Each structure stands twice: as structure tokens, then as C-alpha cells.
Amino acid sequence: MRVLVTGGAGFIGANFVRQTLTERPDVQVTVLDKLTYAGSRGSLAGLDVELVEGDVADRDVVDPLVAQADVVVHFAAESHNDNSLNDPWPFVHTNIVGTFTVLEAVRRHGTRLHHISTDEVYGDLELDDPAKFTATTPYNPSSPYSSTKAGSDMLVRAWVRSFGVAATLSNCSNNYGPYQHIEKFIPRQITNVLDGRRPKLYGAGLNVRDWIHVADHNAAVWDIIDRGQVGRTYLIGADGEMSNKAVVELVLELLGKDPGDYDHVADRPGHDLRYAIDSRPLREELGWEPRFHDFRAGLADTIEWYRTNEAWWRPQKDAVEAKYAATGQ
Incomplete structure (x- = not known):
């Protein structure tokens, strides 16, 4: 299997690449990353991957990479809330325009897509509210970051419905683990x-926050790629x-x-x-369980x-x- 990982030099993406190469030695990985301050060649040091430095919103860069891939795992995103409050434009460019560019490429080439998103698209819950976010919770983003991620989710769903793109989505709670930028x-x-x-x-x-180890998040992503239903959104959380x-x-x-x-x-x-994820569908339907309890x-x-x-x-x-x-x- 040939996998293109956008944003694969960032925190979650780099951990996904490392975990994939360890657990799935038959997978060939190509990473597309703009290598902004949050992306690091050092996070991929020593790995047998092709690293392409480029902008996920650049069709001329994205299209040939997607054409060679069996699966695209779309991590690439601007993701720090504080930065989005200071300058929203990079979030619009990468999270909205970048996702549009990826969607058009997978549509042209018939490539399987998995889109990574966040629980922040749902807004927040009261501290004493027993409820948790589910896949049907209405979107209520509160920052330029979360609103652009909400927009990217909507684009993916529209391309699934309108154009038959073979995509799944996941919204995950807050990740922690190695290789996370120290602004977090x-x-x-x-x-x-x-x-x-x-x-x-x-x-x-x-x-x-509903914390999950990055290794558990990435294990869930592979379960969704392997067994998830096209068009579905799966919520990933570890209680x-x-x-x-x-x-x-x-x-x-x-x-x-x-x-x-x-x-x-x-x-x-x-x-x-407060954020809180109800991950029961992921656990009951796909058999995923977090290892870092x-x-x-x-x-x-x-x-x-x-x-x-x-x-x-x-x-x-x-x-x-x-x-x-x-x-x-």
C-alpha cells in the first residue's frame, strides 16, 4: 500500500508515520509537509520515507502525489488556537483551501481519503454537563482554528455526497505524546x-480537556481506514x-x-x-480500544x-x- 501523509512532519502526523512503519512494514509512506515552524525534519529522522516539502494548497504539488497513492491521510492543518487569534489567514489557507485542493485531487484520481479533524468543531460543554460530543452534535466552533476545521469537515462531507469521493472523517480529542511542538x-x-x-x-x-495519547489516536485512524464505512465520521477519545x-x-x-x-x-x-468525546461507535463497531488507559x-x-x-x-x-x-x- 502506498500512503500519502499530508502534514506528516508535524506532531500527530510524524507519530502516525513512525507507528505505520513499525507496525506495517509493507506500507510505503510519502510525506507532504510545508515544514513551517510546527513541522520538523527531525521528527522523521532515520525513517525510510520520501519527504516532499510543499504547500498542501498547491495543486501542482498535491496532484502528482495523490496520483501515486492508494490512500491519503490528511493531517495537514494549522492547529494552534492562540496563533489563529493573532492571524487567522494561515488557518483559512491551509485548513480550507488545502483541504479543497486535496479533495479535488482525490476526486480526479479515485484515491481513498481519511480526513483528520478535532473535537473543537463542536464548541464546548459546561463543566457540570454529563453530555459528551457525538457524531451528530451540532457544530459550534469558537475560534478561527476550530471554525476552519469545521469548514474543512463540511467540504469533505460535500465531496462524498456530491462527487462520490471515498472518504472517512475522524474528530479526535486533545492529543499528547512525543514530538509535540512546545507551544502546546x-x-x-x-x-x-x-x-x-x-x-x-x-x-x-x-x-x-479529554486527553488521548497520540499512539492511540493513530491506531484508531488505521482501524477507520481498514474497516470504517465511507462517508462516516468517527469520534476518537480515551475518556x-x-x-x-x-x-x-x-x-x-x-x-x-x-x-x-x-x-x-x-x-x-x-x-x-470543556471537551468530552463519546467514542462508543468506534469501539463497538471497529473494535478499537486505547492502550494508554x-x-x-x-x-x-x-x-x-x-x-x-x-x-x-x-x-x-x-x-x-x-x-x-x-x-x-
């Missing part, structure tokens, strides 16, 4: 502590709800620090309260990865923290 919440806190800085917590830190405050305190505890040794900073505008153990493994891979994140650290300092965060 968990790696930022880990590298702050490793760097002798105090972790930073938006607002009161009561916002709840890992935890407040941001609890996560920061656990990071500190696992690193041998006082769990209260962090700073509260200005909250993000429009900060969603214990968030504490998974977080400890992630901390150890950042501890032993300082050369991967160190060059970016000062610039990331300077950017946050300029906004009071």
Missing part, C-alpha cells in the same frame, strides 16, 4: 519545568477528562516539584470550557521523552516563551 499546553509545561521556569496556567485552569490545573500539577509532581509551583496568566479569549503513566513517558530529547525542542524554547511573554501569557 502539555509540552510547554514540561519544558518550562525542565528549563527551570515556572509553568503557566491560563485563567483559573478549570478548563477540561481522559482532566482540568488544565490538574495536568499542570501532575507535571510538577512527576518532575519532583511542588504541585503549586506555577503562575496564573491572562486567559485566552473565548477559551472553551492510565494518563499518569502516559504523561510520565511523555515527560521522559522531552527530558531525553532536549536537542529536538531546545532551539525553539526561548522564542516561544518570548512570544507568550509579549502577550502576558
Whole structure:
């Protein structure tokens, strides 16, 4: 099988490539990545993959790659909420125009597509609401990031219905694990502590996220590619709800620090309260189950990865923290 992975030098995409090559040695992988600040050649170091540097919104780059592929796994996206608030245009370009470009290419060549999305398209839930997001939850995005991902989902569904594109979709909860850019919440806190800085917590830190290890997410993606029903949307979550405050305190505890040794900073505008995924259809229909049931153990493994891979994140650290300092965060 020949697989094209868009955004395969980013966090989830690079982990998908690594996991695929380990577990499916018969698969040939080509990565298309623009190699922006969030994409790193180092995340693919030592792997037998073809890496094409290019823009997912560039038809001349995308079309010949899709023509050679049996499956396209579309991870490529701008994905950091804070950045989308500062400059929405890259999110429109990559998430909307890029997805349109991929859809037109798979339509021309009859190529199977799996589209990666986020639970943030559904908006948020109240902290005391027992409900969880399902595939039929109405979309209610609250940021340029989540709204452009919602738009990309709608494009995929329209191309399935209007043009018969063979596509599946998945909306996943918050991922954690190795190779995640240090602007993101968990790696930022880990590298702050490793760097002798105090972790930073938006607002009161009561916002709840449904955490899933990146390896579990990617295992689910392959289950959907292998056995999922074309046109369906599958929600991927591991029942890992935890407040941001609890996560920061656990990071500190696992690193041998006082769990209260962090700073509260200005909250993000429009900060969603709570995400929660109902993944029962994925589990019951496709037999997927998360392997990382214990968030504490998974977080400890992630901390150890950042501890032993300082050369991967160190060059970016000062610039990331300077950017946050300029906004009071």
C-alpha cells in the first residue's frame, strides 16, 4: 500500500508515520509537509520515507502525489488556537483551501481519503454537563482554528455526497505524546519545568480537556481506514477528562516539584470550557480500544521523552516563551 501523509512532519502526523512503519512494514509512506515552524525534519529522522516539502494548497504539488497513492491521510492543518487569534489567514489557507485542493485531487484520481479533524468543531460543554460530543452534535466552533476545521469537515462531507469521493472523517480529542511542538499546553509545561521556569496556567485552569495519547489516536485512524464505512465520521477519545490545573500539577509532581509551583496568566479569549468525546461507535463497531488507559503513566513517558530529547525542542524554547511573554501569557 502506498500512503500519502499530508502534514506528516508535524506532531500527530510524524507519530502516525513512525507507528505505520513499525507496525506495517509493507506500507510505503510519502510525506507532504510545508515544514513551517510546527513541522520538523527531525521528527522523521532515520525513517525510510520520501519527504516532499510543499504547500498542501498547491495543486501542482498535491496532484502528482495523490496520483501515486492508494490512500491519503490528511493531517495537514494549522492547529494552534492562540496563533489563529493573532492571524487567522494561515488557518483559512491551509485548513480550507488545502483541504479543497486535496479533495479535488482525490476526486480526479479515485484515491481513498481519511480526513483528520478535532473535537473543537463542536464548541464546548459546561463543566457540570454529563453530555459528551457525538457524531451528530451540532457544530459550534469558537475560534478561527476550530471554525476552519469545521469548514474543512463540511467540504469533505460535500465531496462524498456530491462527487462520490471515498472518504472517512475522524474528530479526535486533545492529543499528547512525543514530538509535540512546545507551544502546546502539555509540552510547554514540561519544558518550562525542565528549563527551570515556572509553568503557566491560563485563567483559573478549570478548563477540561479529554486527553488521548497520540499512539492511540493513530491506531484508531488505521482501524477507520481498514474497516470504517465511507462517508462516516468517527469520534476518537480515551475518556481522559482532566482540568488544565490538574495536568499542570501532575507535571510538577512527576518532575519532583511542588504541585503549586506555577503562575496564573491572562486567559485566552473565548477559551472553551470543556471537551468530552463519546467514542462508543468506534469501539463497538471497529473494535478499537486505547492502550494508554492510565494518563499518569502516559504523561510520565511523555515527560521522559522531552527530558531525553532536549536537542529536538531546545532551539525553539526561548522564542516561544518570548512570544507568550509579549502577550502576558
